[in-house]
Amino acid sequence: MANPDALLREGDLDGARAALVDIVRAKPGDDTARMFLFQLLCVTGEWDKARKQLQALAQVAENAQMLAATYNQAIDAELIRADVFAGKADMPVLVGMGGWIEGVAKAISLSAKGDHAQAEALRDEAFGQAPDTPGSLDGQAFEWIADADMRFGPTFEAIVAGRYGLVPFDAVASITSEGPQDLRDTVWYPVQLALKSGQSIAAFIPARYPGSEASSSSAIRLGRQTDWVDAQGAEAGIGQRLWSLSEGDDAALLNLRKLTFD
DSSP states (O other), rough: OOOHHHHHHHOOOOOOOOOHHHEEEEEEOOOOHHHHHHHHHTTTHHHHHHHHHHHHHHOOOOOGHHHHHHHHHHHHHHHHHHHHHTTSSSSOOOOSOOOOOHHHHHHHHHHHTOHHHHHHHHHEEEEEEEESOOEEEEEESSSOOOSSSTTTTEEEEEETTTTEEEEEEEEEEEEOOOOSSSGGGEEEEEEEEETTTTEEEEEEEEETTTTTGSSOOHHHHHSEEEEEEEEEEEEEEEEEEEEEESSSEEEGGGOSSEEEEO
């Protein structure tokens, strides 16, 4: 029987998926294989099938109920995210209602619905109003930080308590992470998010740009690479999320361990 770990290391998603399906069919009680299959289905964006594996996992592994609840919420958030970028829903804002961040959210929604000219005007106005955000990322000082994908700029996508939406960098005191520990962490990066309001909450940051799961490239789907595609005059990212700093090279999200703001 083919080794799914080896196939995944080689970037053979289809082969790894087929091998895991064979293992789970032959050994329905193999919770390790089922967990692996669940995570791989998240990489490939097969959300309904991933959810079914979560349900089955919760039945065969006593300690999986909390994990199933957490990642069912993450899948729900991912479906809302897909609707936003398909122009079927407005971009939610999680922190900092009103002001310039509403302009960023509205611009994303307008662009997804095909109104690129108005989206660009709104985005330019919002970015002009956004404050600088001096701080340090893993020891690298900066005067400002922004997503390398200009749809997001001085904000980032997050999933907090199962809710998906935007968070402005200027509302954040720190973001810390232990780094990716498992395959699912390359889809939803687990972080501890401390806000300047005093709240400290566990959260996920989508590690890949919207639509990456549909790429024909395994490296893009696995978050091992970032590429750029034309989005009506602007460049949109696919693959692993990158953050731009005022100094130095772009920083890959999965390398983040400690981000602090002054």
